[in-house]
Amino acid sequence: xxxxxxxxxxxxVSSVIPGPVNAEVELTLASGDxxxxxxxxxxxxxxxxxxxxxxTALIKAPWVILMTDESGLKTSARNHLRGAVSRxxxxxVNTEVTMQTAGGLTVNAIITNESADSxxxxxxxxxxxxxxxxxxxxxxxx
Amino acid sequence: xxxxxxxxxxxxVSSVIPGPVNAEVELTLASGDxxxxxxxxxxxxxxxxxxxxxxTALIKAPWVILMTDESGLKTSARNHLRGAVSRxxxxxVNTEVTMQTAGGLTVNAIITNESADSxxxxxxxxxxxxxxxxxxxxxxxx
Amino acid sequence: xxxxxxxxxxxxVSSVIPGPVNAEVELTLASGDxxxxxxxxxxxxxxxxxxxxxxTALIKAPWVILMTDESGLKTSARNHLRGAVSRxxxxxVNTEVTMQTAGGLTVNAIITNESADSxxxxxxxxxxxxxxxxxxxxxxxx
Numbered sequence: 181x182x183x184x185x186x187x188x189x190x191x192x193v194s195s196v197i198p199g200p201v202n203a204e205v206e207l208t209l210a211s212g213d214x215x216x217x218x219x220x221x222x223x224x225x226x227x228x229x230x231x232x233x234x235x236t237a238l239i240k241a242p243w244v245i246l247m248t249d250e251s252g253l254k255t256s257a258r259n260h261l262r263g264a265v266s267r268x269x270x271x272x273v274n275t276e277v278t279m280q281t282a283g284g285l286t287v288n289a290i291i292t293n294e295s296a297d298s299x300x301x302x303x304x305x306x307x308x309x310x311x312x313x314x315x316x317x318x319x320x321x322x
Numbered sequence: 323x324x325x326x327x328x329x330x331x332x333x334x335v336s337s338v339i340p341g342p343v344n345a346e347v348e349l350t351l352a353s354g355d356x357x358x359x360x361x362x363x364x365x366x367x368x369x370x371x372x373x374x375x376x377x378t379a380l381i382k383a384p385w386v387i388l389m390t391d392e393s394g395l396k397t398s399a400r401n402h403l404r405g406a407v408s409r410x411x412x413x414x415v416n417t418e419v420t421m422q423t424a425g426g427l428t429v430n431a432i433i434t435n436e437s438a439d440s441x442x443x444x445x446x447x448x449x450x451x452x453x454x455x456x457x458x459x460x461x462x463x464x
Numbered sequence: 465x466x467x468x469x470x471x472x473x474x475x476x477v478s479s480v481i482p483g484p485v486n487a488e489v490e491l492t493l494a495s496g497d498x499x500x501x502x503x504x505x506x507x508x509x510x511x512x513x514x515x516x517x518x519x520t521a522l523i524k525a526p527w528v529i530l531m532t533d534e535s536g537l538k539t540s541a542r543n544h545l546r547g548a549v550s551r552x553x554x555x556x557v558n559t560e561v562t563m564q565t566a567g568g569l570t571v572n573a574i575i576t577n578e579s580a581d582s583x584x585x586x587x588x589x590x591x592x593x594x595x596x597x598x599x600x601x602x603x604x605x606x
Contacts, residue, residue: 182531182532182533182582182583183529183530183531183532183579183583183594184529184530184531184573184575184576184579184580184583185529185579186576186578186579197342197343198342198343199341199342199343199344199483200342200481200482200483200484201343201481201482201483201485201486201487201488201502202343202344202483202486202502203343204343204362204364216362216364217540218343218344218362218598219540220488220500220502220540220542220597222488222500222542223539223540223541223542224540226538227538227539227540229540238529238539238541238594240526240527240529240575241576242382242384242432242526242574243382245325245326245327245380245382245459246325246326247324247325247326248324248325249324252463252464253461253462253463253464254368254369254461254462254463254464255365255369255380255459255460255461255462256359256361256362256365256366256369256371256459256460256461257365257459258362258364258365269556269557270556270557271413271414271555271556271557271558272411272412272413272414272555272556273411273412273413273416273417273418273432274413274416274432274557274558275557276557276576276578288576289326290384290526290557290558290576291326291382292326292328292383292418292430292432294328294418295325295326295327295328296326298324299324299325299326310325310380310459312456312457312459313362314360314456314457314596314598315457315596315598315599317529317539317540317541317594317596318539318540319537319538319539319540320537320538320539321536321537321538322536322537322538339484339485340484340485341483341484341485341486342484343485344485344486345485346485346504346506358504358506360485360486360504384524384526384574385524387467387468387469387522387524387601388467388468389466389467389468390466390467391466394605394606395603395604395605395606396510396511396603396604396605396606397507397511397522397601397602397603397604398501398503398504398507398508398511398513398601398602398603399507399522399601400504400506400507413555413556414553414554414555414556415553415554415555415558415559415560415574416555416558416574431468432526433468433524434468434470434525434560434572434574436470436560437467437468437469437470438468440466441466441467441468452467452522452601454598454599454601455504456502456598456599457599
């Protein structure tokens with residue numbers, strides 16, 4: 181598989197909560213991090229997603245929100261990955277930010293230059309990557 | 323809270339429709355505007371979302387569609403904010419568009435240059451920001 | 465309707481699966497391609513979505529993942545459009561990729577330059593556009 185999704189995290193399905201239209205699927209990565217995805221039940225059945233299935237979460241860089249101060253905050257986004265900025269690439273409108281988590285994951289985000297400035301991002305800045313479960317695509321080997 | 327989401331709207335929860343996997347949550351802002359979000363039930367419970375809870379909607383600029391002519395059109399996107407363009411920043415591929423609503427909200431969108439040209443966007447152009455409920459993240463104070 | 469969504473596909477609703485919060489709606493295009501969308505039930509009712517209704521799917525370019533090798537892969541994304549790259553516009557951070565499908569659809573994606581390089585994209589490269597159902601907005605004439 182070669183995909184343009186800058187974030188690809190492989191792990192094993194650790195829980196599936198089915199619903200009439202959607203299912204909530206949790207993936208546990210080798211790093212111990214957990215990624216929650218909401219997929220349609222049609223997809224969950226088609227992929228044969230069950231506890232133990234190996235799957236890869238695909239998340240594009242523009243779907244990731246970065247936070248520098250989560251103090252006293254809770255969000256509805258099911259995925260929070262904490263780490264430090266390791267790379268910044270600035271364009272005319274957008275900045276690409278790469279962060280490394282303690283568990284060894286590399287997370288890429290595209291944010292506006294104004295946000296990068298406002299957050300004061302630099303190499304080493306502590307940041308959290310916030311990803312909504314409905315933004316996560318799951319892939320399995322057929 | 324400091325986040326890279328260019329759109330952050332604070333208000334009070336005015337309705338919660340629970341489901342087996344997801345909940346639909348409506349936020350009413352001080353401006354009178356309403357923002358609808360679909361979050362997982364896990365998040366709704368974890369955040370204690372109920373009528374009256376103060377919460378902030380986080381929406382990244384690339385998740386916003388702009389329309390210049392909504393005449394005779396209905397969309398499945400639950401969030402439509404009407405206003406006028408107040409700022410345009412053009413890059414090589416993307417343009418960042420800022421609009422102000424009558425109620426005083428500032429909404430930021432990232433669209434392609436081709437779309438900006440095709441819509442004929444200029445300072446003062448009347449536009450609608452269209453945002454899908456499943457794209458809205460909610461945050462509360464812990 | 466004039467919108468900044470670079471991908472607008474018009475067709476007829478071919479199936480609706482209702483749920484307590486969300487509905488899964490399938491659109492069949494004139495090209496024979498099918499687009500699956502997850503919308504809130506509130507929207508499905510408001511738009512009067514039923515088998516036979518004409519509707520347009522709106523999908524922004526940053527919501528599209530491109531894959532060059534799908535061999536042995538299944539994804540939870542309900543929408544897979546296969547085609548070939550017809551145009552590349554490179555910026556400082558992002559590349560805009562246009563592809564044409566065999567059925568005659570034009571699909572636009574925004575991906576990072578690093579992804580464009582890593583996938584080895586050039587005019588004529590075979591690619592698949594992967595779009596999650598929860599990213600698709602539906603529009604109808606009022």
